[in-house]
Amino acid sequence: MPIRKKKTKRTKKAKLKDDSRNKYDIRKKAISGKTISDTQKPNVIKCVKGGLKRLHSPLNRIATLHSKNNGKGDPTTTKNPYHSTGLSPKETSYLISCYQNRSSRYLKLKDLAAEAKRQNKIFTIYGTCGSIRKALLQRGWVEKIPPNRMTLTNIFNGTICSKSEIHCELEKLLLSNLVQKCNPNFVWRENHEHYETTIDMKNECNAIINKLKSDALWTSKQGLCNSMKINYWFYIEDVAEVNCPRTYDCCNTFEIEEFISDYKITACTSLIKLVLSQLANKRSIFVENGTLSLSVIKFALNRCKEYILRKQNKDIDRTIKTVSTGKWNTFLKKYYRLVTQEEFFEVDKHNKLPLYISYTQFLLQEIYKYRPQAKCEGYHNIWIIKPAYCSRGRGIRMASKLGVIRSLLNKTNNYTYVVQKYIGEDKVWDNIIYPGMKKSIIGIMLSCQDTMPICKNRFELYGCDFLLDEEYTPWLIEINSCPDLNRTTEVTAKVCPAVVDDIVKVVIDYMADPNASTGQFECIYRQAMTVPRFSSASDLIVKGISLTNDYFYKGNAEITQLPGSAYLSDENENLEAQLTKMI
Secondary structure: OHHHHHHHHHHHHHHHHHHHHHHHHHHHHHHHOOOOOHHHOOOOOOEOOOOOEOOOOHHHHHHHHHHHOOOOOOOOOOOOHHHOOOOOHHHHHHHHHOOOOOHHHHHHHHHHHHHHHHOOOEEEEEOOOHHHHHHHHHOOOEEOOOHHHOOOHHHHOOOOOOHHHHHHHHHHHHHHHHOOOOOOOEEEEOOOOOOOOHHHHOOOOOOEEOOOOOOOHHHOHHHHHHHHHOHHHHOEOOOEOOOOOOEEEOOOHHHHHHHHHHHHHHHHHHHHHHHHHHHHOOOOOEEOOOOEOOHHHHHHHHHHHHHHHHHOOOOOOOOOOOOOHHHHHHHHHHHHHHHOOOOOEEOOOOOOHHHHHHHHHHHHHHHHHHOHHHHHOOOOOOEEEEEOOOOOOOOOEEEOOHHHHHHHHOOOOOOOEEEEEOOOOOOHHHHHHHHHHHHHHHHHHHHHHHHOOOOOOEOOOEEEEEEEOOOOOEEEEEEEEOOOOOOOOHHHHHHHHHHHHHHHHHHHHHHHOOOOOOOOOOOOOOOOOOOOOOOOHHHOOOOOOOOOHHHOOOOOOOOOOOOOOOOOOOOOOOHHHHHHHHO
16 A cells, blocks of 8 residues: 555656646747747748737747637736736836837936936826826826736737837836836826725825725715714804705614605695695696595695794694594595696685685795795605615616605615605806805815814815706705716716816825916815814713802793694684784
8 A cells, every 4th residue: 555655656746747848848939939830931020910020039929829829828918907917027128128229218218217206206097097197197207007007918919000009008118117116106096996005004105196095974875964964063154054955864763754754744835835836827726526625735734834833842832733644644645646637626615715825825934944945846745765875876766655665665675775855047157056066065074074084195086966956056966986087978078188187286286386277176165184082971071050049030921822823623714813813
C-alpha cells in the first residue's frame, strides 16, 4: 500500500511537469510568433481597420493568439471589470514605445503630468460623464483612468479606427499611466459605479468627491415624509417655508389611522366643492330622476363643522358624537357614484338649496384656514401610493377609493409604502414659482442637517420634483439622488451639459477665486457651521420659581354658550336660524 502511494505521487509529479513544459512551449511560440506554418510565410506587417501599423511587439503577438481562442485569457479583459489591475508591464512598455519616435510629444505629456501633480489637478471619473471630463480637461486637469478602463481593447478590436482617434486614446492612457501612483484630487462617480474607498480614509488626501458619506434623509420618500413632520421647528418666515402634499408613513399604525381620517374629511370637502363648482358653471346635478338625497350634503356639512370645532379646540368643552363606520361607508359609496356621474341629486322640492349653499361657502372659508391644500385638491379625492425606496416612478399607484388603497397597502410584499395626497401671468416665475422652490429646499435642508455627518470636500447633486397648483404655488413632491445627466432628449441634451459645466464652476473655479462665475447656480442660504451636541437624559434639568397667590384670578368666571355649536340635524328644523347663529 505505501509503495502504490509513492508511485502515484511520482506519476502526478511527472504529469504536472509535462503539462508545464507544454504550456511553456505554447507561450514560447506565442512570444516568438512562429508556428510550423509561420516559418514558411514571409514577414508581413499587419494593419488595423484605420490603417495604423500594428507593431510586432509581444503585446500584439499575445493579442493575436488569444483572439483565435475566442478571447480566453486576454490580458486586456477581465471577468470582473472592477477588480482589474490596469495595464500590464508589457502593455505599458508597448504604450511608451509608441511615443519613442516622437520624443518631443512624449516630453510634453510628461511635463503636463508633472504640472498636474504640482497643482493637484488629477481627477477620476467612475462612469460615463463626458461633460465633466471636458470641463476639467479645458482647465488643465489630467485624468487618472480607473483600472477597469485602463485597457487597449478599443484599439485592438477595431472600435477605434481612425489614426487620430488611436493617437488620442494612446495619449490618454499614457497620461493616466504617468499619474497612476497619485491620489486623485477630484472624484466624480455615479451611484451604481464602484469606486475606491481607500482614498476617503486617508487624512492627507483632500479629494473633492461628488457624493456624501451617507445617503441623505430626504432622498427616500419615507425619509422626506418624516422630515416634514419636524419641519415646523425650522420654519423661517419668507426664508424656509415648505409646501408639501400631506404624506403618511404606512409603517406606522397611528399614521394609517390619521390617513383614514384625512381621507374621510377630504371626501366631505370634495363633495361640497363639487356642488359649488357645478352650480357656478350652470351644470345641473339636481335632476328629476335623481336618486341621491340632500341628506348626503347635510352629512358632509356636519363632518366639516366637527372638523373646525376640533381645530379650534372647542371639543374640550363639549362632546362630539362619533360617526359609525356604517354611516361613513354609506356616505362614501354615494360620494363615489356622484363624482363619477353615475347618480345625481334629486330635485330640491323644499327650497333648502340656497341655505345649503350659503352654509357651504362659509364652511369652506373656515376650512381653508386649517387646510390650505383643499384649494387645489379637486373633487375625486385621489391619493398616490408610493414605495418608500424606489425611484423613476417604479411601483407608484394612484387610487381614489379607500378600499382600493387599503388593499394595496395590505399586500404581502417587501415594499414599504407612503401615501401622498394628489394635487390635481406676468412674472409668475420670478414672484411665485422660483421663490417658493427656494423656500421649500431651504426648509428641508435645515430640518435634515443634524442627521448628516460633517465631511470636508464633499458635495452632491440632487433633483427636486415640484408640482404647480392653480395659483402657481410649487409643491415639493420628492427629492431624488443621482439625477440622470445623460442626453436622452433634445431638452436634456442642452440642459445637462450646462448643469455639469456650472458644477465645475462652483466646485473648482469658485473655490480658487471667490469672484469667479458660478453659472446659473446661486447660493440661496448661508449659515455658520455648528456641530450638533447630543446630551443624555441625565443632563436635563428644570429650573423655575413658584407662582404667588396674587398671580391667579379670584373673580367669578361666567361660562356662556360658545358660538358655532349648531348642527344640521336630520330633523326638519329651522336651518335659517341655525345659519344665523353660526355666523
